[in-house]
Amino acid sequence: MVFTSSSDNMQSPIHLLRLFSLIFVRLILLQDNWQLIGQHVGSVNGDIFSSTSHLQNLMYLERHLIMSLGKYVVNMEQKLSKIRRYIEGWEATAGRDEFVGTYGEEEIIGNPLQAFQLVKRLTIDWRGINELFKQDQWQEVRKLTHDYKAIMPTDDDLHGAALAIVRLQDTYNLTNTELANGIIQEHATHITMTARDCLYLAKHAFNNAYYGHSLDWFEEALSRAYKEGNTTASVSEIQPFYKMATQVVDQFKKENEGSLDTYHIYMEASGSREHSTKFRMLEDDNEDYRRFQALCRGERQRSAKDTSKLKCYLTHNNNPYLYLQPIKLEVQNIDPYIAIIHNLMTEKETATIREIAAPLLTRARVQTDNGTSDMISKTRTSQTAWFSPETHPIVTRINKRIDAATGLSADMTDSHCELMQVANYGMGGHYTPHYDYLIVDRPEEERDQVDERELYAGDRTATVMFYLSDVIRGGSTVFPRLNVHLKPELGSAAFWYNLYKNGEGIIDTVHGACPVLMGEKWVANFWIRERGQFSRRRCSLNPKE
Ligand SMILES: O=C(O)CCC(=O)C(=O)O
Numbered sequence: 001m002v003f004t005s006s007s008d009n010m011q012s013p014i015h016l017l018r019l020f021s022l023i024f025v026r027l028i029l030l031q032d033n034w035q036l037i038g039q040h041v042g043s044v045n046g047d048i049f050s051s052t053s054h055l056q057n058l059m060y061l062e063r064h065l066i067m068s069l070g071k072y073v074v075n076m077e078q079k080l081s082k083i084r085r086y087i088e089g090w091e092a093t094a095g096r097d098e099f100v101g102t103y104g105e106e107e108i109i110g111n112p113l114q115a116f117q118l119v120k121r122l123t124i125d126w127r128g129i130n131e132l133f134k135q136d137q138w139q140e141v142r143k144l145t146h147d148y149k150a151i152m153p154t155d156d157d158l159h160g161a162a163l164a165i166v167r168l169q170d171t172y173n174l175t176n177t178e179l180a181n182g183i184i185q186e187h188a189t190h191i192t193m194t195a196r197d198c199l200y201l202a203k204h205a206f207n208n209a210y211y212g213h214s215l216d217w218f219e220e221a222l223s224r225a226y227k228e229g230n231t232t233a234s235v236s237e238i239q240p241f242y243k244m245a246t247q248v249v250d251q252f253k254k255e256n257e258g259s260l261d262t263y264h265i266y267m268e269a270s271g272s273r274e275h276s277t278k279f280r281m282l283e284d285d286n287e288d289y290r291r292f293q294a295l296c297r298g299e300r301q302r303s304a305k306d307t308s309k310l311k312c313y314l315t316h317n318n319n320p321y322l323y324l325q326p327i328k329l330e331v332q333n334i335d336p337y338i339a340i341i342h343n344l345m346t347e348k349e350t351a352t353i354r355e356i357a358a359p360l361l362t363r364a365r366v367q368t369d370n371g372t373s374d375m376i377s378k379t380r381t382s383q384t385a386w387f388s389p390e391t392h393p394i395v396t397r398i399n400k401r402i403d404a405a406t407g408l409s410a411d412m413t414d415s416h417c418e419l420m421q422v423a424n425y426g427m428g429g430h431y432t433p434h435y436d437y438l439i440v441d442r443p444e445e446e447r448d449q450v451d452e453r454e455l456y457a458g459d460r461t462a463t464v465m466f467y468l469s470d471v472i473r474g475g476s477t478v479f480p481r482l483n484v485h486l487k488p489e490l491g492s493a494a495f496w497y498n499l500y501k502n503g504e505g506i507i508d509t510v511h512g513a514c515p516v517l518m519g520e521k522w523v524a525n526f527w528i529r530e531r532g533q534f535s536r537r538r539c540s541l542n543p544k545e
């Protein structure tokens with residue numbers, strides 16, 4: 001049997017001792033970390049999977065719950081062994097086989113020793129058992145779950161986590177069997193999925209229109225159910241779903257006269273639950289998405305000829321601020337210009353920003369089509385927080401450095417630059433291909449609907465994005481039309497212009513953040529606006545500049 005009740009084999013004092021010591025050691029180890037949860041509670045909004053920072057809180061909460069459950073188990077074991085002792089006491093005396101029946105009654109009642117024990121059992125012993133149950137040991141666990149209700153994950157978090165796995169699988173071509181065996185790109189993670197886990201992912205992939213992956217997960221669930229002997233999920237439970245999914249996919253293939261692979265499907269920003277069950281095909285502009293995924297996998301590398309003109313050099317930009325410590329510039333693309341500025345932030349500074357941002361993270365929002373309000377984004381699964389120069393001195397310090405390194409004004413006081421946006425990507429966290437410019441991608445007739453403050457600041461001339469962490473696997477920033485692939489490197493900053501000098505958007509700067517496959521990803525965005533750059537980056541009528 002896979003799932004047996006543990007009570008039968010947990011009676012020995014040695015076992016209890018081990019459990020006690022285990023809990024005690026963990027209690028000491030966990031105390032410090034546990035404090036962290038307290039600081040974060042108020043800010044959590046149920047989007048746990050989209051930020052590693054929130055997942056971390058959850059990990060601490062679960063450890064604390066385990067500690068309480070462990071104490072509960074030890075306590076219950078003691079109580080159960082007392083009850084067992086009572087029963088055994090009866091079995092050894094009044095409950096002996098030979099006393100069963102009428103003759104037994106006489107033996108018990110007529111025997112003063114038996115009578116004494118009977119009375120003793122029902123007085124002292126029974127009182128002892130009653131006492132045991134007067135205290136509610138479950139209360140501590142109940143209180144914990146109540147106090148930390150705000151950070152307990154919801155069903156939506158679970159959906160998000162399942163979707164993240166399917167998205168990772170889709171982007172990085174991970175096979176179901178490997179994933180189900182805990183293998184992520186040849187890296188063994190000691191996790192094994194049950195048939196029930198696979199069934200859950202299969203249903204989820206199906207509901208989100210990842211039909212190919214869905215069938216694979218159903219098959220994996222079936223094979224695991226056979227192997228497990230129908231314990232976590234049974235073959236008969238899985239089969240009807242599998243059959244139904246197969247029929248839907250067959251019908252879909254027939255209607256579209258092609259293989260399913262050509263209908264590589266993904267959810268759009270607006271994808272609500274109802275949308276998710278509909279078939280969605282890649283439209284023309286989603287060629288960017290296909291290229292994006294290929295780049296994320298490390299495909300579409302540029303040839304030596306393509307990269308031969310790219311330079312990497314030290315420069316002080318004729319700026320006294322940089323004379324003693326020039327910047328390390330690595331050009332990644334000449335036209336449009338994309339560069340990495342290495343070590344533009346120290347490790348300590350990245351840690352400070354992560355620290356101040358962690359308690360304030362909320363799920364990333366994107367502007368809706370009409371630009372008036374914003375909505376939770378599915379195209380961007382990360383959590384963000386914004387910082388003005390007043391919130392922390394580090395913001396101004398970095399602003400000055402951006403100014404020196406890029407020659408652009410990053411002054412936030414007069415909207416030359418937006419507030420610093422910190423983003424933390426969690427499980428499978430990604431950002432599908434998009435442009436950073438906000439105004440010029442709108443049709444002329446809609447531009448006057450843009451918020452006045454946005455018009456005052458002008459569009460996003462350039463992006464300076466700091467990597468506040470390394471990422472173990474995945475999480476690169478890629479430009480699908482340029483085959484540029486930037487691997488996050490703690491302390492370095494990616495820099496590119498979004499606009500031509502005539503103010504029009506550079507369409508080839510479409511870029512996205514690959515899903516984080518392993519580890520976590522933190523970035524800090526500084527979007528430099530047109531306002532304030534007139535003497536720094538002069539206008540030009542040449543549409544190619
Ligand atoms: O995280 C990344 O690599 C890219 C983020 C990005 O493009 C954005 O925030 O606009």
Ligand SMILES: [Fe+2]
Nearest residue numbers: 434435436511
């Ligand atoms: Fe962006």
